[in-house]
Amino acid sequence: MGQPVLMIDAGDLFGRRSRIDREQTRFVCEVTSEFGYDAIGLGEADLNYGLDYLREMIDTYHLPFTSANVRLPDDGELLLPEYLLVERGGVTFGICSVMDPSYQIMTMSAKDETYQVDDPTETLKGLVPRMREAGAETVVLLAHLGDSGGESILAAVPDIDICLVGHSRRPYRTERIVQQAALICSSYEGRSIGRLDGQFERGTGKLKAFDVVTTELNEAVADDPVMLERVEAFKVHLEEFRIASRGIYQQTLGSADESFLTDRECRKCHQDIWDQLRDSGHTNALTTIARKGLGDAPECLVCHTTGYVYIGGYDDKPPANRLRGVQCEACHSYGTLHARDGKWAKEARNTCVTCHDQENSPEFDYDTYWAKIAH
Amino acid sequence: MVVRNHVRTVRGGLLALLALFMSASLAPVPSSAQDAADWLPVTIVYNSDVGGKIDPCG
Numbered sequence: 001m002g003q004p005v006l007m008i009d010a011g012d013l014f015g016r017r018s019r020i021d022r023e024q025t026r027f028v029c030e031v032t033s034e035f036g037y038d039a040i041g042l043g044e045a046d047l048n049y050g051l052d053y054l055r056e057m058i059d060t061y062h063l064p065f066t067s068a069n070v071r072l073p074d075d076g077e078l079l080l081p082e083y084l085l086v087e088r089g090g091v092t093f094g095i096c097s098v099m100d101p102s103y104q105i106m107t108m109s110a111k112d113e114t115y116q117v118d119d120p121t122e123t124l125k126g127l128v129p130r131m132r133e134a135g136a137e138t139v140v141l142l143a144h145l146g147d148s149g150g151e152s153i154l155a156a157v158p159d160i161d162i163c164l165v166g167h168s169r170r171p172y173r174t175e176r177i178v179q180q181a182a183l184i185c186s187s188y189e190g191r192s193i194g195r196l197d198g199q200f201e202r203g204t205g206k207l208k209a210f211d212v213v214t215t216e217l218n219e220a221v222a223d224d225p226v227m228l229e230r231v232e233a234f235k236v237h238l239e240e241f242r243i244a245s246r247g248i249y250q251q252t253l254g255s256a257d258e259s260f261l262t263d264r265e266c267r268k269c270h271q272d273i274w275d276q277l278r279d280s281g282h283t284n285a286l287t288t289i290a291r292k293g294l295g296d297a298p299e300c301l302v303c304h305t306t307g308y309v310y311i312g313g314y315d316d317k318p319p320a321n322r323l324r325g326v327q328c329e330a331c332h333s334y335g336t337l338h339a340r341d342g343k344w345a346k347e348a349r350n351t352c353v354t355c356h357d358q359e360n361s362p363e364f365d366y367d368t369y370w371a372k373i374a375h
Numbered sequence: 376m377v378v379r380n381h382v383r384t385v386r387g388g389l390l391a392l393l394a395l396f397m398s399a400s401l402a403p404v405p406s407s408a409q410d411a412a413d414w415l416p417v418t419i420v421y422n423s424d425v426g427g428k429i430d431p432c433g
Contacts, residue, residue: 004418013426021427041423088417164423186423190422235429
């Protein structure tokens, strides 16, 4: 008979702020639910799609998220359960999570969402004794605090038994003990998974002995055929979703015989122009809308990227995702044309008004605007 | 064909780990009968920063 297993995650389960990633995150949540996690800490990325989406995932897939220091600013209510009590193998585990307040929470929700993130140390100094009073024998902290944050919090807050570090890129491959607590960390993007085999004292839940193993999830780990089939089916769905999400902005213009080369190629001969425009509104056009949560909106990308509706133009997967912002080829057309005969597209002047139209740029005046980018 | 992806690898990893759970505990062995009576073995499987990934970058 196998021994009891507790499954925990230290946060940032969700993907980047894009529609494609949001769709993929839904699939990841569905599968994560089937794994049977007992507790998931909150990372700033888990709010990338807004609180409504997070709550939808929690409700739909019964994901046991917890957070002790992230609150709604208006009423001060915690977003999630403050801590969880889980009985496993005769031990009562109290599991809580804190996030570093310096991590920037940015959502792609239509709402203007802001959150209050309390100081982790003060939060835990008050919380851990209350967890003990509530019956927690073993206190497990999901520390979404980064590499150095785990050790710092254990030095400042007593009586934590196990600390799983999140927002990290470095797995801990050996047993580490800090302030009499086991400090553990797996990895990111599912590159490895960690396992702590522990012996807990009956009646107190104190961790008496443990071993740690991190398993790299590489080609040496056999595919699960059922899951592999589901993943492949999801990838087909995701590609259909990607095409559908473009709506009327399909890549139908231009020619498959030509290629966008990106401004990196242009720079090789035109360093002076590249220097002049590197911090311009054109160059940062995608960043500008991404900050507003619109970095994946086709109706915006058509003007805030290069060649969005042209064959070979911007897309959010490599290599076409290098065509971020309004680069040289957005006005001057395919670089291969220029490279072939050395001519620049004289019709570039006429391309301004395709984006600087009455709706989006009502004050546009060619002479005034040209002065900002003259080259 | 081996395909690297988070879901598959996690699933595969968990299957491998669960197989280990079924076969033999890796937990430290109590050194005395008294410890064996007082100790409760529990395995903690942990993860973090999945980032919505199916395929790890790079």
